[in-house]
Amino acid sequence: MNSIKIRRATGWQDKLRAYKVLLDGVVVAEITQGCHADIPATAGAHTVQLKIDWCSSPLLHVEVGSEEDLTLECGPNAKPLLSLLYVTFLCRRYIWLRQA
Secondary structure, three states: OEEEEEEEOOOOOOOOOOEEEEEOOEEEEEEOOOOEEEEEEOOEEEEEEEEEOOEEOOOEEEEEOOOOOEEEEEEEOOOHHHHHHHHHOOHHHOEEEEEO
């Protein structure tokens, strides 16, 4: 079976907290800072999203090949001076998520 590997960057934001990993709208794992999660996935189209409290990443649409694993990277967008903005108005962009 194929998998989606998600690596989380390090930084001061959310240092002691885990992000919930949603695959096709279902929580399948949690990922802490500096770690990674390997999520089994069937070949085909999927959506991936990360959440923490009321904040999240945008939905990422990915395509998993029949004989390949997919690697994604994530981390917090909020910088010290912009944290309040990200937890209020930009809460759906609090976490960045991209294909590696």
